[in-house]
Amino acid sequence: MKLNLKMVFIIMLWVVPFSLITGQTEKPARDKYTLLTMAYNQRPLTLYKGQLQANAGYRLGVRTKSFDGTGSKISLKENGAASVFHTYIMEIKYGITDFLELGADAYYLRNGIRSETSSLLSGGGTITTNSLNEYRGFGDITVAAAVRVPMEYKMWDFSLKGAVTLPVAEYQPSQPTHILTDYQSPNNYTVNYHFNNNNGYGVPLYTLSAVGKFTLSKVSVEARGSYRFPAKEGESIRWGWTLFGSTFTYYNNPYSYLPDRSLSINGSIHYQAAGWFDIFLGGYYLKTSSGWTEYFESKFANPEVTLVTIEPGFELQISPSLTIYQYAGLQLTGENTDAPFYVLTTISFNMFPFWK
Amino acid sequence: MQKRNLQLLNNTYRLILFLLVTLTACEKAPDDLKDPATTDKWTLYNTGTGLPGNQVRGTFCDSKGNMWFAVTYNGAAKFADNTWTYYNTSNSGILSNNATCIGEDSAGNILIGTTNGVSILTSSGTWSYFRDSNTALYITCFKTDKDDNIWTGTYGQGILIFDGNDIGQIYYDEYKDVNDIETDSKGNVWVATENGILKWDGSRLSVMGTSDGLPDDVVTALYSDSRNRLWIGTYFGRTVSWIDSQGIHQLSLFNDRIVEINDICEDAAGNIWFATYTSGLIKYNNAVPYSYKKYNGFPEDDVMASARDNDGNVWFGLYSKGLSRYSLPLN
Amino acid sequence: MKRIINILAIMLMTLIGFGQTEKQLVPGDLKQLTVVTEPSTLYKGFFRAGTALSYGIVDKYFTNDRKKEYFLNSAWATNSGFNFIFQYGITDRFQIEAAVPLSFNIRQSESRIYVPSADTTVEYSFTLKSQGLSDCYLTLKYQILNEKTSNTSLTGSLDVIIPTGTKNPTNINGERIMILRWATDVLLLPEV
Numbered sequence: 083m084k085l086n087l088k089m090v091f092i093i094m095l096w097v098v099p100f101s102l103i104t105g106q107t108e109k110p111a112r113d114k115y116t117l118l119t120m121a122y123n124q125r126p127l128t129l130y131k132g133q134l135q136a137n138a139g140y141r142l143g144v145r146t147k148s149f150d151g152t153g154s155k156i157s158l159k160e161n162g163a164a165s166v167f168h169t170y171i172m173e174i175k176y177g178i179t180d181f182l183e184l185g186a187d188a189y190y191l192r193n194g195i196r197s198e199t200s201s202l203l204s205g206g207g208t209i210t211t212n213s214l215n216e217y218r219g220f221g222d223i224t225v226a227a228a229v230r231v232p233m234e235y236k237m238w239d240f241s242l243k244g245a246v247t248l249p250v251a252e253y254q255p256s257q258p259t260h261i262l263t264d265y266q267s268p269n270n271y272t273v274n275y276h277f278n279n280n281n282g283y284g285v286p287l288y289t290l291s292a293v294g295k296f297t298l299s300k301v302s303v304e305a306r307g308s309y310r311f312p313a314k315e316g317e318s319i320r321w322g323w324t325l326f327g328s329t330f331t332y333y334n335n336p337y338s339y340l341p342d343r344s345l346s347i348n349g350s351i352h353y354q355a356a357g358w359f360d361i362f363l364g365g366y367y368l369k370t371s372s373g374w375t376e377y378f379e380s381k382f383a384n385p386e387v388t389l390v391t392i393e394p395g396f397e398l399q400i401s402p403s404l405t406i407y408q409y410a411g412l413q414l415t416g417e418n419t420d421a422p423f424y425v426l427t428t429i430s431f432n433m434f435p436f437w438k
Numbered sequence: 439m440q441k442r443n444l445q446l447l448n449n450t451y452r453l454i455l456f457l458l459v460t461l462t463a464c465e466k467a468p469d470d471l472k473d474p475a476t477t478d479k480w481t482l483y484n485t486g487t488g489l490p491g492n493q494v495r496g497t498f499c500d501s502k503g504n505m506w507f508a509v510t511y512n513g514a515a516k517f518a519d520n521t522w523t524y525y526n527t528s529n530s531g532i533l534s535n536n537a538t539c540i541g542e543d544s545a546g547n548i549l550i551g552t553t554n555g556v557s558i559l560t561s562s563g564t565w566s567y568f569r570d571s572n573t574a575l576y577i578t579c580f581k582t583d584k585d586d587n588i589w590t591g592t593y594g595q596g597i598l599i600f601d602g603n604d605i606g607q608i609y610y611d612e613y614k615d616v617n618d619i620e621t622d623s624k625g626n627v628w629v630a631t632e633n634g635i636l637k638w639d640g641s642r643l644s645v646m647g648t649s650d651g652l653p654d655d656v657v658t659a660l661y662s663d664s665r666n667r668l669w670i671g672t673y674f675g676r677t678v679s680w681i682d683s684q685g686i687h688q689l690s691l692f693n694d695r696i697v698e699i700n701d702i703c704e705d706a707a708g709n710i711w712f713a714t715y716t717s718g719l720i721k722y723n724n725a726v727p728y729s730y731k732k733y734n735g736f737p738e739d740d741v742m743a744s745a746r747d748n749d750g751n752v753w754f755g756l757y758s759k760g761l762s763r764y765s766l767p768l769n
Numbered sequence: 770m771k772r773i774i775n776i777l778a779i780m781l782m783t784l785i786g787f788g789q790t791e792k793q794l795v796p797g798d799l800k801q802l803t804v805v806t807e808p809s810t811l812y813k814g815f816f817r818a819g820t821a822l823s824y825g826i827v828d829k830y831f832t833n834d835r836k837k838e839y840f841l842n843s844a845w846a847t848n849s850g851f852n853f854i855f856q857y858g859i860t861d862r863f864q865i866e867a868a869v870p871l872s873f874n875i876r877q878s879e880s881r882i883y884v885p886s887a888d889t890t891v892e893y894s895f896t897l898k899s900q901g902l903s904d905c906y907l908t909l910k911y912q913i914l915n916e917k918t919s920n921t922s923l924t925g926s927l928d929v930i931i932p933t934g935t936k937n938p939t940n941i942n943g944e945r946i947m948i949l950r951w952a953t954d955v956l957l958l959p960e961v
Contacts, residue, residue, distance in 0.1 A: 196843050200882075201881070202727065203882055204884070209727070211726050272841075275725075322708045375768070377706075377766075378748075382474050383471040383473060692886070717885070729885040732888065
C-alpha cells in the first residue's frame with residue numbers, strides 16, 4: 083500500500099505539470115477556421131495547401147525630402163518640388179501544397195512632381211515656366227513561386243522565393259503635353275511643361291529571396307534578403323519639342339539603358355499581443371548598383387542608391403477571412419534617393435475555395 | 439527523417455551562399471561608364487589653369503572628337519583625352535600666334551586661321567601654310583562643303599575656295615567682310631557678311647537682306663541644327679532668325695532688345711546656345727530662353743565663340759576670362 | 770487509501786479537463802456592438818473619449834470642366850489635425866459631445882525671377898501657416914426615433930462652434946462669432 087501511494091504521488095508529480103502544459107496548449111485541429119485564424123507567431127511563411135489569398139493595398143507617400151549623393155537631406159518643399167504618390171497594389175497567392183506557394187502581383191502608381199516656377203523678366207514682358215513631371219499607370223506584373231522547409235511550423239521556418247517581373251506595362255514615356263497659357267506677346271507668355279511617364283521597366287527582372295522566421299512564445303523575428311537583377315538591356319525614347327507660335331511639335335530619340343541590380347534586406351520583430359492582433363517593428367535596407375543610362379551617346383552610371391527605413395506596423399484580424407495590415411515608413415538615412423514618408427494599408431482576404 | 443531534413447537544410451544553405459556569392463560577384467560595373475556627378479558642372483580654364491591666354495575667339499570640334507581653340511595672340515590649344523596641347527610660333531609651325539578660327543578639311547587636316555593666313559596641321563603632325571604675299575589674309579572662318587571644297591572667310595578679301603587643286607575667290611566689294619560660313623542639309627552654302635547673306639546653291643549665288651526678313655544686314659553667325667533649321671544671328675537685330683522648309687521666322691530673345699550675336703551652336707540635348715556681346719549666354723530650349731550672365735554665376739557677359747564636343751559638353755570662348763565648359767545635365 | 774486515490778484521480782482529471790478547454794478567442798466570438806450595430810447615441814451613463822488624427826495634402830484642384838488637375842505652379846499645401854473627442858450619454862437618447870481640435874496647416878510656393886537687364890535674380894517664397902487650437906465644437910444629439918422599436922433611427926444634432934481659435938489678424942472687420950448648425954441623421958440598422 084505504501085509503495086502504491088508513493089508511486090501514485092510520483093506519477094502525480096510528473097503527470098499534473100505535464101498535463102497543465104500540454105492541456106493548456108490544445109493542438110489546433112486542421113479545419114478551415116483554425117488555419118484562417120492562425121496567429122502570426124504560429125503561421126508558416128507560405129500559405130496552407132488550398133489556401134487562396136487576395137491582397138489589396140494602398141500606399142500614400144509624401145515626398146518632401148530627399149537624400150543627395152553625400153547622404154545629406156534636401157528639402158524638396160523649399161525647391162518647390164514636393165509631391166505625393168499614390169500606389170495601389172494587388173496581389174494574389176495560392177498554396178499548392180503546405181510547402182509550395184504561387185503568386186502574382188501588380189500595382190498602379192500615380193505621382194506628379196512639380197518644380198519651382200521660373201520667370202524671365204525683360205522690359206515689358208515676362209516669360210514664365212512651370213513644370214510637371216507625372217508618373218501614371220500600371221507597373222509590371224510579377225509572378226513568383228515560394229517553397230519552404232517541408233516541416234510543420236513550430237519555432238522556426240525558412241523559405242526561398244523566385245520571381246520574374248514581366249515587362250507588360252508601358253515603359254516608354256508618352257508624348258509630352260506642354261501648353262502655352264497667358265499669351266500676350268512673343269515676350270509675354272507662360273509655358274507649362276507636362277511630361278508623361280510610365281511605370282514599366284521595359285525588360286524582365288529576376289528576383290531571388292530567402293526568408294527566415296523564428297518564434298519564441300509571443301515574439302517572432304523575421305528576416306528576408308532579396309536580390310533583383312535585370313535580364314537584359316532595354317531601349318526607350320526621349321522626347322524633344324519645338325514651340326512655334328503657341329503650338330508645340332514633338333520628336334523623339336532612342337536611347338539604351340540597363341536597370342539597376344538591387345539588394346534589399348528586411349528584418350522585423352513581431353509581438354502577438356492577442357490572437358488577432360500582432361504589432362511589429364521592421365527595418366529595411368536597400369542598395370542598388372550597376373545600372374546605366376545612355377546620354378549623348380555615352381553610358382552614364384545610374385547613381386548608387388542606399389536607403390535605410392524603419393517600418394512600425396500592425397496586423398489586425400477582423401474576421402476569419404479578413405485581415406488588415408498597416409505600417410508606416412520613416413526614412414532614416416540614404417544616398418541619391420527620395421526620402422518619402424509613407425503609410426501602407428493592405429486588406430487581405432483569405433479563403434479555401436476548394437475545401438468543402 | 440530528422441537526419442534527412444537536416445541534410446536538406448544544409449544543402450539549402452549551401453545553395454543560397456553559392457547564389458549570393460555568384461550574383462554579388464557580378465556587381466562590378468563596366469569600366470566605360472561615366473560618372474553622373476561630373477554633369478551639370480561649369481569648368482573655367484584660363485591662364486591660371488595653364489591656358490596660354492584669356493581671350494578665346496574660336497572653338498571647334500574635329501572629326502575625332504578633339505576640341506580646338508583659337509587663343510588670341512597666343513596661338514591654338516587642343517584638348518584631347520583630358521590633355522592640353524598648345525601650339526604657338528615658338529613650338530610649332532603655326533603661322534602666327536594671332537589665331538582667329540579653327541576648321542578641318544575632309545582629309546582630317548586641321549586648319550588654323552590667323553590674321554596672316556592659314557596654318558595647316560596634318561594628322562601626321564606636319565605643318566604647312568597658305569598666305570597671300572601681297573596682303574595680310576585675315577581669316578575669319580572655315581567650312582567644308584558636301585563636295586569637300588574648303589570655303590574660307592576673310593576680312594577684306596571676300597571668300598576663298600580651295601577645291602584640292604586650285605584656289606578660287608568670290609569677291610564683291612559690299613560682301614568682302616565675311617563673318618561666318620555654314621552649309622545646310624540640302625548642300626547649300628550660306629555666307630554671313632557685313633551686308634547680308636550670300637547663298638550658293640551649287641549653280642547660282644543669291645543675296646538675302648533685311649528685305650527678305652533678316653533682322654539686320656550685319657550678319658555675324660550662322661548655324662545649321664539637327665532639326666534642319668538654319669539659325670541666323672546679327673549684330674544689331676532685335677531678334678534672331680531661323681530658316682526652315684516653311685520660310686524665315688523670328689525669335690525675340692530679350693523682349694525686342696538688340697542682342698549682338700557672336701556665335702551659335704546646338705548642344706547634344708537639342709538646345710540652341712547664343713554667344714553674345716554684353717548679354718552673356720542665352721540658351722534656348724526650343725520654347726523659352728534662359729540667360730547666363732555674371733549676375734547668376736557665369737564668368738563674363740561677353741562670349742565670343744561656342745561649340746559642342748562629342749561627350750555632352752558645350753564650350754564657350756570668353757572675351758577676357760578664358761574658356762568655359764558646361765557638361766550638360768542628365769534629365 | 771481508496772479515498773485518497775479517488776480524490777487524486779478527480780483532481781488530475783479536472784486539471785486535464787480545464788487544461789484542454791482553453792480556446793483561442795477571435796473578435797467574431799465576442800458579443801459586442803460595433804459601429805454598424807451600436808445605436809447612434811451612447812447609452813445612459815456611458816462615456817467615450819477618443820483621438821483622431823487627420824492628414825491631407827493639396828496638390829490638385831477641380832477645373833471648370835470638372836477635371837482634377839495638378840496646380841500648374843509649385844504650390845503645396847498640407848492640412849493636419851489632431852482632435853480630442855469626448856462623448857457622454859445623458860440618457861439613452863440624448864448625448865453630448867465635445868471636440869477639441871488642434872490644427873496645423875501650411876501653404877507654400879517657390880519661384881525664381883531672372884531680370885537680366887538689371888543683372889538680378891529674385892527668389893520668391895510664399896508661406897502661410899496656421900497652427901494651434903482651432904474652434905471647438907459642442908454637439909447635442911437627440912435620438913428622435915429609437916432603433917429598438919424599428920430598424921430605423923432618426924437623430925437630430927445641434928452643433929455649437931465656439932470661437933476658441935485665434936482670430937485671423939487680417940480680417941479686421943470680421944467678428945468672432947458663435948455658429949449654430951443643425952443636422953439630421955437617418956440610420957438603417959441591421960437585424961441584431
